[in-house]
Amino acid sequence: MKKIKLGIIGGGGDSLIGILHRIAARMWDRYEITGGVFNPDFELNKKYAQQFGVDLSRVYPDFDTFVALESQKPKDQKIEVVSVLTPNALHFPMAKKLLENKFHVICEKPLTTNHKDAIELERLQKKNGTVFAVTYTYTGYPIVRHMKHLLSQGHLGKVQKVDIQYYQGWINSVIHDPEKRKGVWRLNPKVAGISSCIGDIGTHAFHMLEYLTGLEVTELLADLNTLYDHNPLDVDGTVLIRLNNNAKGVIRTSQIASGEENNLSVAIYGQKGAFKWEQENPNLLYQLSDSEPRKVIKPGNTYCSDFANDGTKLPAGHPEGIFDAMGNIYKGVAKAISEQKYFDGEFPTLYQGKRGILFIEKVVESHKEGNIWKSL
Numbered sequence: 453m454k455k456i457k458l459g460i461i462g463g464g465g466d467s468l469i470g471i472l473h474r475i476a477a478r479m480w481d482r483y484e485i486t487g488g489v490f491n492p493d494f495e496l497n498k499k500y501a502q503q504f505g506v507d508l509s510r511v512y513p514d515f516d517t518f519v520a521l522e523s524q525k526p527k528d529q530k531i532e533v534v535s536v537l538t539p540n541a542l543h544f545p546m547a548k549k550l551l552e553n554k555f556h557v558i559c560e561k562p563l564t565t566n567h568k569d570a571i572e573l574e575r576l577q578k579k580n581g582t583v584f585a586v587t588y589t590y591t592g593y594p595i596v597r598h599m600k601h602l603l604s605q606g607h608l609g610k611v612q613k614v615d616i617q618y619y620q621g622w623i624n625s626v627i628h629d630p631e632k633r634k635g636v637w638r639l640n641p642k643v644a645g646i647s648s649c650i651g652d653i654g655t656h657a658f659h660m661l662e663y664l665t666g667l668e669v670t671e672l673l674a675d676l677n678t679l680y681d682h683n684p685l686d687v688d689g690t691v692l693i694r695l696n697n698n699a700k701g702v703i704r705t706s707q708i709a710s711g712e713e714n715n716l717s718v719a720i721y722g723q724k725g726a727f728k729w730e731q732e733n734p735n736l737l738y739q740l741s742d743s744e745p746r747k748v749i750k751p752g753n754t755y756c757s758d759f760a761n762d763g764t765k766l767p768a769g770h771p772e773g774i775f776d777a778m779g780n781i782y783k784g785v786a787k788a789i790s791e792q793k794y795f796d797g798e799f800p801t802l803y804q805g806k807r808g809i810l811f812i813e814k815v816v817e818s819h820k821e822g823n824i825w826k827s828l
């Protein structure tokens with residue numbers, strides 16, 4: 453099968469997320485990394501590109517040159533899809549220009565820094581019919597997909613309570629020192645947008661909740677914490693939520709939960725039982741019941757759904773990790789670009805990215821207006 457030509461913007465060797473995308477893109481042999489702008493410094497950009505084995509003639513000094521020169525190439529040579537892996541504030545202008553020039557887009561979360569811009573991206577995408585994914589990585593785990601499948605089959609009955617937590621601790625080592633804070637773009641509103649904690653990890657928790665249950669959050673009430681008055685963005689937040697099936701729940705997030713790593717934990721309670729799952733042990737899905745002992749469900753088994761097993765590469769007992777999760781999202785995007793059939797939920801869509809930034813906006817409004825209920 454012909455490989456899809458992938459361009460990457462950001463994600464240089466100095467970045468956190470670049471390596472995850474580069475390896476994920478190669479995982480199912482569906483893409484070739486053809487070119488990009490990995491870093492705004494052209495010399496560093498070329499240096500990284502050499503390390504990744506990218507043809508230097510397709511490595512451009514900046515984003516505008518990338519779009520201008522790639523757009524002129526004949527169809528069979530042109531980069532088809534572009535991953536936007538830059539800090540948040542650049543997502544909108546870059547994704548917009550890519551859509552205007554008819555590229556498919558894979559964009560990091562949060563999609564934009566305000567809801568209005570997300571609506572504009574949606575308008576452009578609908579006009580072009582291009583494929584657009586937002587990389588909420590954690591929904592690519594096979595067992596998460598199986599949990600979604602079981603919930604959609606009514607395995608738990610009506611969902612009546614949700615509790616999604618994403619706790620990190622790494623900001624604890626920078627937040628107390630204003631000098632150290634300056635080196636962290638996630639704490640800078642000009643780069644991160646209106647939120648740090650909710651924007652960076654709360655948005656994962658929110659997406660996971662709507663993705664798994666198929667429900668939508670209709671109202672929320674938030675209480676955020678910046679820890680210091682002279683720190684402009686939240687580093688911790690708790691959000692009460694109401695869902696469109698009348699269930700209630702809570703999204704709990706923190707970047708100052710000292711010692712926590714990437715503790716994304718999901719608990720969904722229904723009339724007939726519950727599911728519990730933790731990102732740090734992603735191959736174990738626990739099913740709880742009022743009448744039976746707790747069950748452990750694992751990926752790669754014949755009892756798993758086709759959707760889950762489509763994202764499993766080896767027989768059961770070979771653990772899936774974060775690279776596999778992102779690889780599965782890239783695989784879904786490849787199917788969509790190639791006009792192959794794909795599963796509902798195989799990659800997070802622009803609509804879901806738009807929901808994510810609406811959530812961030814409403815959380816910040818709720819907190820600022822005195823912890824009041826807000827409708828989404």
Ligand SMILES: NC(=O)c1ccc[n+]([C@@H]2O[C@H](COP(=O)([O-])OP(=O)(O)OC[C@H]3O[C@@H](n4cnc5c(N)ncnc54)[C@H](O)[C@@H]3O)[C@@H](O)[C@H]2O)c1
Nearest residue numbers: 462463464467468469490491492537538539540560561589
């Ligand atoms: N899906 C996830 O789980 C996940 C995890 C981490 C980060 N992210 C998201 O990924 C994005 C990047 O985060 P990060 O932690 O990798 O940031 P980072 O600061 O570590 O890396 C950003 C990269 O973008 C490059 N860059 C900046 N401006 C550029 C420009 N104009 N042109 C080309 N390259 C440019 C930088 O040189 C660097 O290589 C953020 O939006 C973040 O929210 C998502």
